[in-house]
Amino acid sequence: MRKITLNISTSPHVIIGLSTETIMKHVVYALLPAAAFGVYAFGWNALLVMMTTSVGAILTEHFLCKWSDKPSTVGDYSALLAGLLLGMTLPPIFPLWMAFLGSVITIALGKFIFGGLGNNVFNPALVGRAFLQAAFPVAITTWLQPFLPERFYSVSSSIYAWPFMRPTVDAVSGATPLSAFKFDNISTDAYDMAMGICSGSVGETSTLFIILGGIYLAWRKMMNWRIPVSIILTVFAFSAVFYMIDGKVYPSPFFTIFSGGLMLGAIFMATDMVSYPITSAGVWLYGAIIGLLTVVIRLWGGLPEGVMYAILLGNAISPHIDNLVRPRVYGTTKKLKVS
Amino acid sequence: MDFLSLHTNSFKNGIHPPENKEDTRGLPIRQFPFATELIIPMTQHIGAPAEITVREGQEVSRGQVIAKAAGYVSVPIHSPISGMVEKIGLVPTISGSKAQGVTIKAFPSSGQEVAEGYCIDYKTATADEILQAIQDAGIVGLGGAAFPTHVKLKVPEGKVCDYLIINGIECEPYLTTDHRVMLEQGDDIYMGIRYLMKVTGAKEVIIGIEGNKQDAADHLTKMKPDDIPVSVKVVPVKYPQGSEKMLITAVLGKEVPSGGLPIDVNIVTVNIATTAEMGRLLPHGRGIQERVITISGPAVKKKGNYLIPIGTPLRFVLDHVGIVDDIAEIYMGGPMMGPAVADLDISITKGTSGILVFGSKDVVHTDNIYPCIKCGACVDACPISLNPSKLGILAKFESYDRMVSDFNLMDCFECGSCSYVCPSHIPLVQYFRLSKSRYKRKQALNQH
Numbered sequence: 079m080r081k082i083t084l085n086i087s088t089s090p091h092v093i094i095g096l097s098t099e100t101i102m103k104h105v106v107y108a109l110l111p112a113a114a115f116g117v118y119a120f121g122w123n124a125l126l127v128m129m130t131t132s133v134g135a136i137l138t139e140h141f142l143c144k145w146s147d148k149p150s151t152v153g154d155y156s157a158l159l160a161g162l163l164l165g166m167t168l169p170p171i172f173p174l175w176m177a178f179l180g181s182v183i184t185i186a187l188g189k190f191i192f193g194g195l196g197n198n199v200f201n202p203a204l205v206g207r208a209f210l211q212a213a214f215p216v217a218i219t220t221w222l223q224p225f226l227p228e229r230f231y232s233v234s235s236s237i238y239a240w241p242f243m244r245p246t247v248d249a250v251s252g253a254t255p256l257s258a259f260k261f262d263n264i265s266t267d268a269y270d271m272a273m274g275i276c277s278g279s280v281g282e283t284s285t286l287f288i289i290l291g292g293i294y295l296a297w298r299k300m301m302n303w304r305i306p307v308s309i310i311l312t313v314f315a316f317s318a319v320f321y322m323i324d325g326k327v328y329p330s331p332f333f334t335i336f337s338g339g340l341m342l343g344a345i346f347m348a349t350d351m352v353s354y355p356i357t358s359a360g361v362w363l364y365g366a367i368i369g370l371l372t373v374v375i376r377l378w379g380g381l382p383e384g385v386m387y388a389i390l391l392g393n394a395i396s397p398h399i400d401n402l403v404r405p406r407v408y409g410t411t412k413k414l415k416v417s
Numbered sequence: 418m419d420f421l422s423l424h425t426n427s428f429k430n431g432i433h434p435p436e437n438k439e440d441t442r443g444l445p446i447r448q449f450p451f452a453t454e455l456i457i458p459m460t461q462h463i464g465a466p467a468e469i470t471v472r473e474g475q476e477v478s479r480g481q482v483i484a485k486a487a488g489y490v491s492v493p494i495h496s497p498i499s500g501m502v503e504k505i506g507l508v509p510t511i512s513g514s515k516a517q518g519v520t521i522k523a524f525p526s527s528g529q530e531v532a533e534g535y536c537i538d539y540k541t542a543t544a545d546e547i548l549q550a551i552q553d554a555g556i557v558g559l560g561g562a563a564f565p566t567h568v569k570l571k572v573p574e575g576k577v578c579d580y581l582i583i584n585g586i587e588c589e590p591y592l593t594t595d596h597r598v599m600l601e602q603g604d605d606i607y608m609g610i611r612y613l614m615k616v617t618g619a620k621e622v623i624i625g626i627e628g629n630k631q632d633a634a635d636h637l638t639k640m641k642p643d644d645i646p647v648s649v650k651v652v653p654v655k656y657p658q659g660s661e662k663m664l665i666t667a668v669l670g671k672e673v674p675s676g677g678l679p680i681d682v683n684i685v686t687v688n689i690a691t692t693a694e695m696g697r698l699l700p701h702g703r704g705i706q707e708r709v710i711t712i713s714g715p716a717v718k719k720k721g722n723y724l725i726p727i728g729t730p731l732r733f734v735l736d737h738v739g740i741v742d743d744i745a746e747i748y749m750g751g752p753m754m755g756p757a758v759a760d761l762d763i764s765i766t767k768g769t770s771g772i773l774v775f776g777s778k779d780v781v782h783t784d785n786i787y788p789c790i791k792c793g794a795c796v797d798a799c800p801i802s803l804n805p806s807k808l809g810i811l812a813k814f815e816s817y818d819r820m821v822s823d824f825n826l827m828d829c830f831e832c833g834s835c836s837y838v839c840p841s842h843i844p845l846v847q848y849f850r851l852s853k854s855r856y857k858r859k860q861a862l863n864q865h
Contacts, residue, residue: 082744082761084744084745084746084747084757084758084759084760084761085745085746085757085780086746086757086758086759087746087757087780087782088757088844088846088847088850089748089752089753089754089755089756089757089833089836089846090752090753090754090833090836090837090846091746091748091752091753091755091757091773091775091780091781091782092434092435092590092752092753092781092837093781093782093836093837093838093839093842094432094434094837094838094840095781096838096840097783097785097787097840097841097842098787098788098790098840098841099785099787100840101792101840154787194788195787195788195790196787196788196789196790196791196841197788302792302793351790351791351792351793352790352791353791354791354793355793356791356793356796356804356806356807357793357796358793358796358797361793405796405802406802407675407801407802407803407825407828408429408662408666408672408675408800408801408802408828409662409672409673409674409675409676409677409801409828410674410675410825410828412675412825
């Protein structure tokens, strides 16, 4: 009889066929349409910003792994994802050296310092952005008008600003719908915002493509759809209350959900698996808290946008949310410890 | 107040692995040929190994007892074939360790008639007599656990059995033995239920069947006899519904207490193939000599449901059904909980419900384990609402005490749902098996 070599392995012998690497890869794919729209709307500026942050994040991850004598983990796509996400939250004419610095912070302080993939407390891209917001308040609120005719012929000079030099703004700057409303009380049409006909960060303007990307991920079961649903419903409901109280002072709920980085944050940032609660009930609560905080910051805060801080705060309390809504173990009356 | 309850004919969480039952579900049970030599280990059931009562060189007839039960939690073993005891000694088993066993060489000319025994009539026999007959027939749970059935059926003092649930779920992918048994052995099943009702004193019998076996449910409903209060309940397909606890929750909405048994909520559950076996064997006073096994998997040529004599060597089985050249792994039982085979010289036992052969390109295992990204997929999959993510992290730190005291490790019944869904390919259920045995060993050491 012929010789047979058998492998032995532990059950289960079938698996669902998803891997962490695949998930990360598909999240990147899902972001590409919105990123491509950003390039279409803002020209080469946007492409340069996103490429800088992506390359910066990958390089940082690679060298940090090398310096700590670990095998490089850039192959799992999580560094690329964090870098791309950071780039998509920055203005299109953001100086590249600042963007690069932001991507270094994203990986080093957002992820690596906690122990790498799976251990970060906060969404790494938002840690990077929070740093940039604190360090360069002017640059990060200097916006570019969309669809400028020269956007594919020239690149804004502020992009090439030397490190630690004040960038010279030559581009036609435009206010985002949120800042226009906050500082000048000008409302932008919700349809324009959904289609991306407005100023804003590189990847946040095309709400339509962001939602399509989210639907794709939810369909592939690579994203927890409960989080964006919970955030968007809360934001809508909470802002509707104030709109009904005084429609002149407060924005309409449609404006609120389609403006700024809400969709990008709800669909791609708050759903960073590592930093949201692990229980299904906790996830609903997490989304609701982020939604409430977003509206509070937007309506009464000094900044026009509140999604970033709302998500970071949500990340911070997610272990506590897990402890609050604990599932009951089958056949017991005991509430399971979660962390 | 049934209409007020939120009971949904199902249980919490669980998974939906591809069923892969199409290849064999329509194939009738076929008798497998006798091998020239059968290898019968004495450790085919949970409990004390059976004691061999034959000697080398002795002639045995099919159905004759060749080993007796060694205590209460043990069952006798019957010869599956007429032949001569060739050797008594250590034989390989699926667990990897060797066990005492009997090797019987078949008489090629024998007609393989089965000896008729003492008939136990369900109408006249007492409960204890039937329990004794079940033990004497060597009956164990044929779903895979191989726990002696008479022990499971004994209702303890002070407890009452209200419901008898017959488990026809068969939630493991690929397996179709219970499906075929339900379609082909309906009379045996109902006869078995009569015995079971007498033994347990149950007032109501429910046959639980998953929705992917609607034809079996219809068939059993149609041939339902009038003399027993039995109903067929079809529940939505979900793994691991075949587990006793999940089945009880799905069918009756009750929960078995942690560390307890179904009888604590006045329920007894029995596998459907075990029930059919009882109904077939007890009226003739015979013992188990063969069982229905699904042979399937991408690398098998003649897939099917076969009636195979206990003790048939795996090598003989594979030669008969034919396998492709580059086989990689063989599993005994279903792909979710069945162990992998390390040695082709092991043989079919009472607990073997399936043999699955996978080629090298069909095996999905990977050595690439990523860190846990806390995605919560395992938490959403665990049918008893444990936190496999946290348990896995604790297992790495060898915090076995905390796993047991704070995170209910001992409630885990190793269904494998967490490992199935994990995108980081962490072998969670293997961690838990290891942690349980390490914990038990530590406890045992502390007691001395």
